[in-house]
Amino acid sequence: MAGTTTAERGESRRESSGPPPAGRFRPPRLRTIIISVAGLLLATGAALWLLYGSHWLRVERVSVSGTRVLTPAEVREAAGVPLGDPLVSVDTGAIAERLGRELPRIRTVDVERSWPDGIGLKVTERTPVLVVRKGAEFVEVDDEGVRYATVPRAPKGVPVLRLEPARSGPAAASVRRFGEDRLVREAVRVARRIPKPVARVTGEVAVRSYDDIALELTDGRTVTWGSGELGEDKARVLTALMKAAPDARHFDVSVPTAPASSAS
Known part of the structure; x- marks a missing residue:
């Protein structure tokens, strides 16, 4: 039986060195990886600066709702919300504990962040x-x-x-x-x-x-x-x-x- 010809062997080599079949994973180029990582770092840095370093997302107001005997002013004073601090860093749990300790009339309180610059205190008083x-x-x-x-x-x-x-x-x-x-x-x-x-x-x-x-x-x-x-x-x-x-x-x-x- 006759073997393959020189032309057939050349054609076979060309086919094997051609583009990969459709669907096969192509690793990203190094340049693409560097650009993606740099973009991610920039976006993360911008987000952190916005949350912690900028003056836009800081506590400027404290709203109080649900009071009957207590006054909103009494609740705000006992809450001790740190005005001017970054909103994201406010310890809501500590505020709730402080209110329960300072004002026993409060049965429950929900401390919520109100973006972009507020803290909301929803109070339920004891009856x-x-x-x-x-x-x-x-x-x-x-x-x-x-x-x-x-x-x-x-x-x-x-x-x-x-x-x-x-x-x-x-x-x-x-x-x-x-x-x-x-x-x-x-x-x-x-x-x-x-x-x-x-x-x-x-x-x-x-x-x-x-x-x-x-x-x-x-x-x-x-x-x-x-x-x-x-x-x-x-x-x-x-x-x-x-x-x-x-x-x-x-x-x-x-x-x-x-x-x-x-x-x-």
Whole structure:
């Protein structure tokens, strides 16, 4: 069998030295790589200068929203936002911690960057469910049992907590076992479950022990509530009982399956 001719071998060499098949990776030229890297470095440098070195993206204003008792000025002062600093470098977490420490009335706060030059503080204040007498003043207590502010007058519609811990008998043992703070938390637990129509006319929540809590209404009626357990059931039964016995002066829902009312 005859071998390949000289012409055929030459043609084969030309084909093998031709351009690579379509789809095969072509490495970029060194010049292209250098230009790309230089462009990336310039863009990064410009971005860093804009964020940290320029005067365009610096803190110039602090806005406050959500306040009810506090004033925006009080919140701004306690926040201590560093005016003039680059906006990107402001430690929002530290601002939130500082506000919680300096202003216990604040329950939560969202600290947000407002580009190009602002910081926004969205405040949620605590709401009292009870107040505790402290001399001539009152300490507000929220629904988590946190005592967070002292005020000269009790807020309208907020019951006064009257602690009357028993000194002897089983009730006294309850007080020693749970402590005063636990009694306050139990009173808060009760206050959260009082039906709204009743809560509006509740003047005091009297606590003798963990399971001996009573409501004293502003019109002279009283409610024996018991402990904070089964609060939803007690609220529902109390509402029905007051409708069924509108002239009653005392209601007992300490055992919601066996409620009672009386004229005295």
